[in-house]
Amino acid sequence: MLKSKALHHLVLGSTILSCMAGAIQASELNLLTWEGYATPEITGPFEAATSCKVTATYVGSNDDFAPKLAAGGGVYDIVVPSLDAVPVLQQAGFVQPIETAKVTGFDTIYPEFSKAASLNADGSVWGVPLIWGSVSLLYRPDKIQGTPDSIGILFDPAYTGKISMWDDKSSIYWAARYLGYNNIYDLSDEQLDAVKAKLIEQKPLVRKYWTSAGELTELMANDEVYASNTWTGLTSKDVNALKKGFEVVEFSPKEKSEGWMDSMMLVKDTPNEDCAYKFMAYMQAAEGQCAIAAATGYFPVNPAAVAGCMDDAMKKDRQVGNIDFVKSLIMWEQPARLDKYIEVWNAVKAAP
Amino acid sequence: MKLDRRNAPGFLALFSLPLIWSLLLLIVPYLIMISVGFWLRKYPTFVPDFQFANYAQIFTDPQYIGVILRTAKIAACVTVLATILGYPLAYLLAFTVRSPGLRNLMYLMVIVPLWVSYLLRAYTWKTILGTNGVLNSFLQSLGLIDAPLDIFLYNQTAMVITLTYIFIPFMVMPIFSSLENIPRNLIEASEDLGIGPFGTFLKVVLPLSWGGILAGATVTFCLTFGDFVAPVLVGGPDGTMIANVLQNQFGAALNWPLGSALATLVLLLVMAILWLSSRLDRTARITL
Numbered sequence: 001m002l003k004s005k006a007l008h009h010l011v012l013g014s015t016i017l018s019c020m021a022g023a024i025q026a027s028e029l030n031l032l033t034w035e036g037y038a039t040p041e042i043t044g045p046f047e048a049a050t051s052c053k054v055t056a057t058y059v060g061s062n063d064d065f066a067p068k069l070a071a072g073g074g075v076y077d078i079v080v081p082s083l084d085a086v087p088v089l090q091q092a093g094f095v096q097p098i099e100t101a102k103v104t105g106f107d108t109i110y111p112e113f114s115k116a117a118s119l120n121a122d123g124s125v126w127g128v129p130l131i132w133g134s135v136s137l138l139y140r141p142d143k144i145q146g147t148p149d150s151i152g153i154l155f156d157p158a159y160t161g162k163i164s165m166w167d168d169k170s171s172i173y174w175a176a177r178y179l180g181y182n183n184i185y186d187l188s189d190e191q192l193d194a195v196k197a198k199l200i201e202q203k204p205l206v207r208k209y210w211t212s213a214g215e216l217t218e219l220m221a222n223d224e225v226y227a228s229n230t231w232t233g234l235t236s237k238d239v240n241a242l243k244k245g246f247e248v249v250e251f252s253p254k255e256k257s258e259g260w261m262d263s264m265m266l267v268k269d270t271p272n273e274d275c276a277y278k279f280m281a282y283m284q285a286a287e288g289q290c291a292i293a294a295a296t297g298y299f300p301v302n303p304a305a306v307a308g309c310m311d312d313a314m315k316k317d318r319q320v321g322n323i324d325f326v327k328s329l330i331m332w333e334q335p336a337r338l339d340k341y342i343e344v345w346n347a348v349k350a351a352p
Numbered sequence: 353m354k355l356d357r358r359n360a361p362g363f364l365a366l367f368s369l370p371l372i373w374s375l376l377l378l379i380v381p382y383l384i385m386i387s388v389g390f391w392l393r394k395y396p397t398f399v400p401d402f403q404f405a406n407y408a409q410i411f412t413d414p415q416y417i418g419v420i421l422r423t424a425k426i427a428a429c430v431t432v433l434a435t436i437l438g439y440p441l442a443y444l445l446a447f448t449v450r451s452p453g454l455r456n457l458m459y460l461m462v463i464v465p466l467w468v469s470y471l472l473r474a475y476t477w478k479t480i481l482g483t484n485g486v487l488n489s490f491l492q493s494l495g496l497i498d499a500p501l502d503i504f505l506y507n508q509t510a511m512v513i514t515l516t517y518i519f520i521p522f523m524v525m526p527i528f529s530s531l532e533n534i535p536r537n538l539i540e541a542s543e544d545l546g547i548g549p550f551g552t553f554l555k556v557v558l559p560l561s562w563g564g565i566l567a568g569a570t571v572t573f574c575l576t577f578g579d580f581v582a583p584v585l586v587g588g589p590d591g592t593m594i595a596n597v598l599q600n601q602f603g604a605a606l607n608w609p610l611g612s613a614l615a616t617l618v619l620l621l622v623m624a625i626l627w628l629s630s631r632l633d634r635t636a637r638i639t640l
Contacts, residue, residue, distance in 0.1 A: 063604030
């Protein structure tokens with residue numbers, strides 16, 4: 001009897017303890033980031049070296065960061081928005097300035113990125129560049145006639161029901177470039193109306209708007225779609241690794257691809273600042289930069305860090321030392337009228 | 353409600369917790385939601401205010417009413433389909449299956465899917481309806497089609513199929529219990545008086561199970577009306593429902609005021625449906 005009572009207490013006690021474990025554990029780090037940025041290959045060595053426990057939550061779009069922080073801070077320590085979503089987080093007061101002295105390796109980041117205007121607003125540094133890349137087009141050569149060289153592939157009625165697009169306001173940028181507009185971040189009302197009409201006209205061609213790289217991989221691998229815009233590197237790598245009997249190919253259209261750069265930002269009043277700075281520094285070291293480049297197919301921001309951990313072919317593939325590649329891309333910016341853009345994209349999705 | 357003075361402490365002890373619970377977790381949040389509906393979106397977030405621009409936007413920009421009508425259409429399709437499929441199943445369980453063991457087993461099979469994650473069940477339909485899915489492989493193996501059809505997935509039909517499958521237990525359960533409560537001697541009396549099985553069904557069984565149908569239809573309609581997962585998983589570019597728009601206003605658009613105004617409108621719609629349902633229930637109810 002006594003024994004079973006003791007056992008009972010033990011079970012009860014350990015249950016309560018395990019429920020509380022989450023609350024009392026020190027040195028944790030919560031990331032709000034993108035698929036592929038917190039794989040075990042990246043976080044494992046970091047956890048082993050620092051005893052900071054990493055938990056990652058994934059976003060499907062740059063528009064997910066601000067709402068998640070607005071809904072109540074304290075859940076995330078580091079967020080990783082693209083450059084075009086940096087201003088809104090800073091202006092809303094969701095993040096705090098970075099003490100760059102605490103981030104070993106910050107000095108060797110491409111200055112094109114670390115000195116970017118939105119990261120250096122109001123006399124402070126607001127983010128540590130992490131990784132960069134492009135958004136290009138992806139297609140099935142065995143299903144698409146000829147070699148496409150234009151965004152027109154996404155608007156070609158020959159592929160009705162076989163097109164996909166990222167469920168994101170950036171669809172506006174693609175349609176705008178296809179229509180020949182160059183001011184894609186500052187479109188006039190008339191231009192936005194034309195873009196909206198074009199995107200609504202495209203809807204019967206679209207099988208599904210994808211919301212994550214995983215979903216696009218699935219759509220491509222399962223014969224659901226033949227062409228889409230894509231986060232260059234990630235989906236093609238994943239689809240081709242499935243060996244479905246066909247290969248997918250990426251290309252940069254004559255209307256240009258888009259460029260993006262993701263930075264680590266420090267959530268205001270995070271209790272895990274120590275771990276956060278350790279993580280930022282780790283991601284600027286060889287281990288971090290090479291691991292994330294390998295996991296995603298994207299390009300490192302810190303050429304000095306990857307000097308020893310990438311072979312020459314890989315360096316060429318990932319544009320190491322070729323910052324001029326940026327100039328061939330249209331780098332993302334926050335649209336001048338963010339609300340209007342989001343409203344237009346929502347109207348497109350709501351249309352029949 | 354008249355409270356006996358002697359019982360007051362007992363009454364409070366028993367009911368204060370649920371009362372506080374519903375006040376704090378239902379009434380207060382609804383009031384907050386309604387008041388945020390009058391706030392103003394102002395980049396980068398939003399500010400307290402009292403103005404009607406959010407409601408004006410909902411009624412002047414056709415995208416919102418369009419999505420509400422589409423949502424109502426899908427919910428109506430799901431409700432009708434679930435009734436057509438659910439009623440015979442409930443009838444079978446209540447009247448045809450004689451063995452209590454078998455009946456319990458079948459009833460359990462109707463409910464068991466509720467224990468499986470909603471996401472998993474919706475996801476399963478993707479593997480059934482997809483271009484390389486189970487349905488297409490089956491049709492191809494029968495020789496009915498040469499190439500896989502892509503008409504099954506990523507459209508409103510796929511959403512109706514998935515939602516009907518997911519919510520049908522909520523239709524079967526109330527119909528089954530209303531059928532089970534019909535006194536068997538009424539049916540026997542009807543048969544004794546020479547009314548055939550179909551006549552008995554129309555004149556006795558159906559009217560007496562009306563409350564169950566109505567309860568099931570109301571729950572199914574409201575659950576479908578508020579769904580936002582099926583459009584994301586199996587819906588196509590024309591599948592956006594009102595809950596997706598709401599989610600977007602609280603998410604990507606960071607426009608909680610407009611989202612709250614929309615949510616208030618949806619709340620009113622659902623309350624109207626509940627009112628209508630209780631009216632229909634009262635007018636059609638047969639008192640035994």
